[in-house]
Amino acid sequence: MFAMQLTDTHCHLDFDAFDADRSQVIERARAVGVQWIIDPGVDLSSSRAAIRLSETHAGVFAAAGVHPNDALSWDNHTLPELRQMATHPRVVAVGEIGLDYYRDRAPKDVQQRIFRQQLDLAAELGLPVIIHCRNATADVLRILAEKRASTLKGVLHSFSGDQAAAEQALALGFWIGITGPVTFQNAADLQLLVSRLPLENLLIETDAPFLTPHPRRGQRNEPAHVHFVAEKIAALKGLPLQVVAEATTANAARLFDWSKTA
Numbered sequence: 001m002f003a004m005q006l007t008d009t010h011c012h013l014d015f016d017a018f019d020a021d022r023s024q025v026i027e028r029a030r031a032v033g034v035q036w037i038i039d040p041g042v043d044l045s046s047s048r049a050a051i052r053l054s055e056t057h058a059g060v061f062a063a064a065g066v067h068p069n070d071a072l073s074w075d076n077h078t079l080p081e082l083r084q085m086a087t088h089p090r091v092v093a094v095g096e097i098g099l100d101y102y103r104d105r106a107p108k109d110v111q112q113r114i115f116r117q118q119l120d121l122a123a124e125l126g127l128p129v130i131i132h133c134r135n136a137t138a139d140v141l142r143i144l145a146e147k148r149a150s151t152l153k154g155v156l157h158s159f160s161g162d163q164a165a166a167e168q169a170l171a172l173g174f175w176i177g178i179t180g181p182v183t184f185q186n187a188a189d190l191q192l193l194v195s196r197l198p199l200e201n202l203l204i205e206t207d208a209p210f211l212t213p214h215p216r217r218g219q220r221n222e223p224a225h226v227h228f229v230a231e232k233i234a235a236l237k238g239l240p241l242q243v244v245a246e247a248t249t250a251n252a253a254r255l256f257d258w259s260k261t262a
Ligand code: NI
Pocket: 010, 012, 096, 207
């Protein structure tokens, strides 16, 4: 029934929200055509857990990184450990890294310092980056622009900026990650933006267990729900779902280059 190949490029499969039924969650995702899932770490132990899942589940890949909300966990051992993890064959990116001025759990200068260090690590290793950006679009784009000479590429995960910010990101060679909020009734601005952005620049994500799309809002999110995001993009662009599924999977395979490990 589903010949479709969907990819969820951002799912926190290692979080304890999935401890009770992780295998069933992965099976349900496969049943609706989700063939590939990327689990980005948010700190060292989460990155380690993501790598373990990638070793034991076909189609699951990991990213290693320290999230801006966990910036205060950073110490002298963090960068060498991340560097070691990032050489694992199932690690396809450095992430989730970035800036979060909304939660504001760490001072801005600390967030920016570890963001830059992890961008440099990704450049050094030739890996793409998965970027979390909340109320910090200007600073994220400024830092990415400064780093551009190092040929960074990546995705702005769960993009929430405006058209100008999206165009800047595309000009820097970045993809735009679209999550559940695009399905919300009150998301007219994001929907208009998605209808205008080229399909070849989009990735689809759940950010599960968070950001559950309509019509499952109020429940725990899971990677099977990425098809609601794909359906919404298809509707906004007036394209068949199959076309959106194929294109976003091809985009993910190109950015994260998992052919070498799959
Ligand atoms: Ni996330």
